[in-house]
Amino acid sequence: MxxxxxxxxxxxxxxxxxxxxxxxxxxxxxxxxxxxxxxxxxxxxxxxxxxxxxxxxxxxxxxxxxxxxxxxxxxxxxxxxxxxxxxxxxxxxxxxxxxxxxxxxxxxxxxxxxxxxxxxxxxxxxxxxxxxxxxxxxxxxxxxxxxxWPWQKQYRQNDSQYSRTRGGLDLERTAFFVAALATLGSALYGAIAGSFYGNGFETFLAEDVVREVHRSTLQLAVIGHLHIMLTLIAIMLALIVGRWFDFKGILHKMAMPLMILGTVIVTLGAWAVVPWEHIAHSIISPGSMPAAIAALLLVIFGFRKLIREHIMVEQETGNAGFWQKLKALVHDPLKFGALWQMVFMNFVVTIPGIFIAIRLDEIFRTWPFREERIIITGHWHALAGIIATIILLYYADMAGLKGKARRWFGWLVILGSNIAFGAVTVYSLKRLVVSETAQQPLVDWTMLLADVGMMTVMLMLGIILVWRLVDLFARRGRWAEEVEQAGRDGECG
Amino acid sequence: MKRLKTFSMVLATVLTLGSCSTGQATVPAPVYDTGINPENWIKIPAGSFRMGQFEHETLIPYDYEISVTPVTNRQYAGFLNEALDAGVISVSGNVVSGYYPGDEFHGGRHEVEIVPGDYIYFMPGEADSRIIYQNQQFQVKSGYQDHPVTMVSWFGAWAYADYYGYRLPAETEWEKAARGLDGRPYPWGNGIAGANANYYASGDPFEESTGAIGNTTPVGFYNGGVYDGFVTLDSASPFGVYDMAGNVWEWTADIYEGTHLRYLRGGSRNNYAYDLRLWNRNSAHPEYCGPSEGFRVVRNP
CATH class of the missing domain: 1.20.120 (Four Helix Bundle (Hemerythrin (Met), subunit A))
Structure with missing residues (x-):
């Protein structure tokens, strides 16, 4: 017992x-x-x-x-x-x-x-x-x-390497705080609409109403809610990854105000979908830019840190060539992968999204709605999936995966997810170049790649879970060390 | 702009590499006689029915007749030949076009103005088309006579109906004919299997040569018959109308304020089974001609 x-x-x-x-x-x-x-x-x-x-x-x-x-x-x-x-x-x-x-x-x-x-x-x-x-x-x-609450005295930032105000307000903590508040407000945004319409309202998936000429308040609320919730999960994750890398210095000082600003504007833009749908995108698009730039600064910092730290360990010198730097950059796939996935997200989510928005009436709205729905569904599944892989890479590091296992795990998650989401993106945009009748070979290949990629990620996930499950049966397994550590950290009394 | 072009080119290259195929339009189709005569009409009596996913009671206060199957290639080729002789349509390159009197424009978001003028009816020159234009005549490719016509735009469907004194079904008329009065999700009842309808990977004999996307099936194919060992269930609607789920999406008549889009119902050979639920809607530009889009017609008794 x-x-x-x-x-x-x-x-x-x-x-x-x-x-x-x-x-x-x-x-x-x-x-x-x-x-x-x-x-x-x-x-x-x-x-x-x-x-x-x-x-x-x-x-x-x-x-x-x-x-x-x-x-x-x-x-x-x-x-x-x-x-x-x-x-x-x-x-x-x-x-x-x-x-x-x-x-x-x-x-x-x-x-x-x-x-x-x-x-x-x-x-x-x-x-x-x-x-x-x-x-x-x-x-x-x-x-x-x-x-x-970042204004408490004990949470003031005394280290000048981190983003802070002159009064010592920790802007990174503020960014977490603002994201938490925005998440709460955005959860209410969906919950109030849902509750107002009560039990038995006629449910729908947001991707099914994009072409509705007159969208109801509930439909608009749901669209705003799901977009902002996923965005805020991504913002929160970027902040977490920043802590993982001990993000600091000039880039940190630039990034945190941008992250706060981006979070506030993009959230207000999403909330504006119900009352002012016609201008909501004009708020959301510029609002997402500061947050995206903040994430980019984190990636730059993280890549440089990975290179610097590895070369320092290996050579004790900073005068490395391109290949040495590249090798150093990718030596730890868990940490590299978390940042790379943020970059990769642009290839399968952001850039196609902008392309579609620009050519919506000219190309995409001439096609049957079902084609547009495939794109929308693929778009946000890829975003959600990439978020999940970053969490998985973070957890693998947290769980203490080391050595070859760490490298195999990290690379297979990166490759599997990149192949899968890349294939899904190609599949969803196939109608740009291939007719419905001629699509079958392309569908077969992209579906195969997507399945293989996802299976790889799921397999890695399964392996890490089995590893930890087996460990739970050991009398003094890792779990015992971890719970003791948690006790020392004040997590478990 | 340059970035967009580069992105498009890269995407096009990747997609083209993966899509080298002749397409099923060139694949000889097995020929099956379903025994269902597409010239027949089914009377739908006046009265209420349960419409939509949430089964709203909806009244259609008049009787109407609906074609028992979608319009076939044979029927549409006949129309094209008659209309060509009558000077109603013109052929230019790969496009058949004709006049449409236009729609009222409301300036809706994304709305395109449909002014009176000539519009694309049909695309006989496309690889996906089963009707070709040769020697001043429209002819159906061998084996496809009784398949539903495809590569026909909403304007082309409207023109066919208008020419013969019929009309396209309103969405309400279409759904009532498909569902009957008891709110069922599919014409035959609850649940769906490959023996009921032609949808993605449904396993019909036409998929053997084309892959899971399949091909259109002859109208009335799912009537309980057995075709080269493939056993079908009689999947007519409660009123006896065939092909209301799967095979081809069907253009409907309604024109809604604030949009130029036209709506299609029924799902197609290229959709997963859940898209064949009878309340599902699809929409497209009225000039869109696709290999999975067809239509049927209604008339007043």
Missing amino acids: QAIIERFRYLFCSTKGLVLVAIALVSGVTFLFGTLSANMAAFGIKDITVDLFNMNLVEAEREGRIIILYHSIAVAVVAIETYIITHILPMKRGLRASINATITAGYIFALVFGLVFAYFGHNYIFHGLFIFGLSLVFFAGLMLAVAL
Whole structure:
């Protein structure tokens, strides 16, 4: 019994354990419910899953099911980011414990009861528990905002290498705080609209209403909500990666004000979608620029740091040639990968997105809507997937992956995801150059590459989870060291 | 701009490398007689039905008749030949065009003004087309006579209906004919299998030579018949209308304020099964001609 309690303490008290549990749950959900996708249905896998788990899939409820599935995964990702933030930023011990406990209960309630409600019959008690879980996550977010309050004396930034005001206000902590507040407001933005329309409102997927001439308030709120939530998850992750690299110096001083400014403008732009849809993009586009520049500064800093540190270790000299620098840059695929994925995101999300926006009426709106929907769906799946891989790379480092295993893991995640999302981008934009009739070879190849890429990432994810699962059975495994460390850090009493 | 061009060129190169294919228009299609006569009409009685995903009670206060299948290549080629003789259409290069009286313009966001004038009806010269123009005549490629006409624009569908005194179905008319009165998601009821309809990777005999995207199937193919060992289920709607789900998207008549787009219903051979749910809508520019877009017509009894 004591052994179980100790492991339970590790999994639900230490940051590493909490992140591990959330990743494992998201992986399980992604794996299981991914078998219901249209592509899997074509292979007959969907029928096996439905029969095996006795799922109740009413045709008219597909959109509702998917919305709950998205929320189940999203709140778990928000929880992971929250655990990491409470771990890397100084805050009161009691508050940290309360935040972690509340958000853990919240996301597990939301995930478990949401999915049971959506896929296994409609017991409205489960729906209530799903909403209760989301509410707990929101409440944890409120506590996080309180904990992050940057104007407290003890959180003043005394080191001049980091971005701060003349009065000592820590601008990085402020950036976290602003992102937390923006996330809370944006969650309310979706929640209020959803609640207002009440139980039984006619659900829809945002990608299905892009061509509606007159969009309802609810439709606009949902569009604004989903875009800003994903954006804020990405912003928060960029800030976390910044801490990972100990981002500082002149680039940090430039980046943090830009990140705060970008977060505020882009959030206000997304909130403007309901009242002023016609000008919302005019706010969002310039607003995203400061945040994107801040991320670019982080990438520049991180790349330079990776090169400098490795060359210092290897040669104790800074006069290295191009190839030595390149080798140094990529020597640690976990850290390089986290930054590279931010760069890669531009190739599969940002640049195609801008291209489509510029040529929307001329090209994309002449095609059938289903073609446009493929692009939209691919676009945000790629963004969400890249965010997930950065978290995975971060966790692998956190979990202490070292040596060859670290290199193999890192490179396979990078290559797998890049191949998959690159292929998905080509697939989604195929109509630019290939007719529907002639598309089959291209579809076959891109789907194959996407599947191989995703399988590779999922395999790596599976391996790291099995590694940690096996470790849990060891009497004095890594978990024991980690829970002791968590105790010393004040995470577990 | 230069960046955009470079991006387009790179993308085009990558995509072209992966898309070297002759396309299924050149693949000889197996010929099956389904026994369903596309000249037949089905009467849909006046009354209410449950419309849309959320089953709103909707009244159609009149009887109407709808063609039992989508318009076939044979029927459309016949129209093109008659219309050409009557001087209603003109052929220029790969394009058949004709007059359309225009729509009221409301200045909606993304709305394109449709002024009175000539518009593309049909694209006989495209590789995807099953009707070719040779020696001043429109002819159907061998084996495709009873397949639904494709590569026809909304204007071309409208012109066909107008020429014979029919009309395109309104979305309400289309959905009632497809669903019957009980709000079912598919014409045949709940659930979908490859024996019900032609959709992506549905396993019909035409996919053997073309891959999962398949080909159009002859109209009325899913009628309980067996074709070279491929067993179909009788998948007509409760009123007895065929091909309301899958095979080709079907243009509908409605013109909505603030948009020039026209709406299509039913899903096609190139869509996953969930897109065949009967409340799903597709939309495209009215001059769009695609290999998965066709139409059927209605008339007053």
